[in-house]
Amino acid sequence: MAAEIATSEERxxxxxxxxxxxxxxxxxxxxxxxxFLVALAIAAGFASWLAPYDPLMPNIFAGRxxxxxxxxxxxxxxxxxxxxxxxxxxxxxxxxxxxxQASVAVGVVAVAISGTIGTVLGLVAGYxxxxxxTLIMRTVDGVMAVPSLLIALFxxxxxxxxxxxxxxxxxxxxxVVYARLARGITLSYRQSSFVEAARSIGATDGxxxxxxxxxxxxxxxxxxxxxxxxxxxLAEAGLSFLGFGLxxxxxxxxxxxxxxxxxxxxAWWMITFPGLAIFLTTLSLNLLANWLRTITDPVxxxxxxx
Amino acid sequence: MIANVLGxxxxxxxxxxxxxxxxxxxxxxxxxxxxxxxxxxxxxxxxTEADVLELRLRMGLEDxxxxxxxxxxxxxVTFDLGETFRYGISKPLAHGGIPESRAxxxxxxxxxxxxxxxxxxxxxxxxxxxxPLGIWAAVRPRxxxxxxxxxxxxxxxxxxxxxxxxxxxxxxxxxxxWLPTSGYGTAAHVILPALALSLRPIGRITQIARSSxxxxxxxxxxxxxxxRGIPISKIASVHALKNAAIPVVTTIxxxxxxxxxxxxxxxxVFGWPGIGALTVDALKIRDVPLIEATIFLLVLMVLSINxxxxxxxxxxxxxxxxx
Numbered sequence: 001m002a003a004e005i006a007t008s009e010e011r012x013x014x015x016x017x018x019x020x021x022x023x024x025x026x027x028x029x030x031x032x033x034x035x036f037l038v039a040l041a042i043a044a045g046f047a048s049w050l051a052p053y054d055p056l057m058p059n060i061f062a063g064r065x066x067x068x069x070x071x072x073x074x075x076x077x078x079x080x081x082x083x084x085x086x087x088x089x090x091x092x093x094x095x096x097x098x099x100x101q102a103s104v105a106v107g108v109v110a111v112a113i114s115g116t117i118g119t120v121l122g123l124v125a126g127y128x129x130x131x132x133x134t135l136i137m138r139t140v141d142g143v144m145a146v147p148s149l150l151i152a153l154f155x156x157x158x159x160x161x162x163x164x165x166x167x168x169x170x171x172x173x174x175x176v177v178y179a180r181l182a183r184g185i186t187l188s189y190r191q192s193s194f195v196e197a198a199r200s201i202g203a204t205d206g207x208x209x210x211x212x213x214x215x216x217x218x219x220x221x222x223x224x225x226x227x228x229x230x231x232x233x234l235a236e237a238g239l240s241f242l243g244f245g246l247x248x249x250x251x252x253x254x255x256x257x258x259x260x261x262x263x264x265x266x267a268w269w270m271i272t273f274p275g276l277a278i279f280l281t282t283l284s285l286n287l288l289a290n291w292l293r294t295i296t297d298p299v300x301x302x303x304x305x306x
Numbered sequence: 307m308i309a310n311v312l313g314x315x316x317x318x319x320x321x322x323x324x325x326x327x328x329x330x331x332x333x334x335x336x337x338x339x340x341x342x343x344x345x346x347x348x349x350x351x352x353x354t355e356a357d358v359l360e361l362r363l364r365m366g367l368e369d370x371x372x373x374x375x376x377x378x379x380x381x382x383v384t385f386d387l388g389e390t391f392r393y394g395i396s397k398p399l400a401h402g403g404i405p406e407s408r409a410x411x412x413x414x415x416x417x418x419x420x421x422x423x424x425x426x427x428x429x430x431x432x433x434x435x436x437x438p439l440g441i442w443a444a445v446r447p448r449x450x451x452x453x454x455x456x457x458x459x460x461x462x463x464x465x466x467x468x469x470x471x472x473x474x475x476x477x478x479x480x481x482x483x484w485l486p487t488s489g490y491g492t493a494a495h496v497i498l499p500a501l502a503l504s505l506r507p508i509g510r511i512t513q514i515a516r517s518s519x520x521x522x523x524x525x526x527x528x529x530x531x532x533x534r535g536i537p538i539s540k541i542a543s544v545h546a547l548k549n550a551a552i553p554v555v556t557t558i559x560x561x562x563x564x565x566x567x568x569x570x571x572x573x574x575v576f577g578w579p580g581i582g583a584l585t586v587d588a589l590k591i592r593d594v595p596l597i598e599a600t601i602f603l604l605v606l607m608v609l610s611i612n613x614x615x616x617x618x619x620x621x622x623x624x625x626x627x628x629x
Binding site: 029142145146147149150153154155157158230234237238241242243244257260261264265268271272274275278279282283285286287290 | 326329330334337338340341457460461463464465466467468469470472473475476480563564566567570571574575585586589590592597601604605608609612
């Protein structure tokens, strides 16, 4: 009897995947954003199989063709370019899909690294306090005082661009936001009764931190991580646009805009589509983060789930 | 008494900012000394060994590192960050030998007014649009209008500034021929770059203004005022606005800093002669003293804005300055 009551309470407290989907169905704009992100992930992940043409191979018969053009390929076969071609005759849609790979890779990997490092350091700072906290939080303040884009720009100009360098630099400049969040939440839980209780029955520090405190900050971390992916995709494109990020012939959305800028008057599609791709991706991520924040907030959650 | 407390707070923050600037510039110094021989970069492959050595002597690169660092620190205090041998020199390598040179900090400082103008116009535009928009949405929560403002502000935050700038150029300069594509000098030149820079701050400030006004309007004194029959628009604009202003001021400060990093790309797109475009130029040609001068000024600007925001925050919120 007692056990049954406990499980039914538990069932009420826990949000299931079905609840989430139903809540999502009531927000058509967010649903659209999620559909776009899933499609983007598939297009990026399977670009090598799904993309119609080669992203790097130039085609002298097809330079700067507008959307919905046909042209003879280098092999002689007729090619159809839904979104047109760039200055070297490469298919825009194909390059957008491979550009998505770079953007998603930089955003997701850098967020995973910086999120892990920042969260652990924030937990340590908040839980133990003392000299470790002073050292960690002073570093956080220092890195935060200088705009991330400026640090990234400076370091990239010294060490050179490329995917790996960008991921490392973004991880280095962005771990601080997670550290600040994790420390704040840890401080608010350190003196709470459930941590006290865990300690009194002999739980180790590691167990308290990772089994009792960490689960309580996963929602805000998820929201922050989503926002950070959007921020880093924008930063990657911006740095590549300036020439300090990914280097040609690597397909990158920012680089595509930079190249298209030279043909602004003649070929509007060369900047329009890569820009739209970045904009829709960041907008979708921001919409998703906004919605996640509302739905994971215990005060507001009931409004969405009933 | 308040002035005293504020003064002490200000001094502490000022010293903190100076220390921060010093640490950042030291990091830049260390990084810059590890990217190869600046003298060889200036003279190129055609420069003779003797010329390179002479230039290294003149640039002080043959001194031990602690002497170089001491000179660098002294330069920070006396606003002398070295000289460039390449930037703005008409014929740097005309006759072989050592090229002429110019001090870098004045070159960079000359660019500041243009950047201040652009940043100022962009932020003023953002605040003028975003504050009324945010308050308007807050007094009618969950209506169609509120939702529309919400999605539009998210779109503003997600905007790709330089891409939007190029679309603006394509539309208003190339197609319609109403405004110049790039350049500096008249009021018409500032419109497109300021517009491109303002969408993100408009989105952010609208969101914060809306949410902090919503929090404020839920408080008992607002209910009491409504009970007395005062219209909600008047309560919002007269009573709640001052209390809701604290997070908004912080956000405006953060967005000003974001615009200062935004100008790095936007100035490049519009050929705007500000410090952002100069930074990109200096980084592209790897002109070490010029890089140091531009980063010095950019970081100085960012730290100054942070200082002003913290001070305003303390002024608006007594709990901070007395706590």
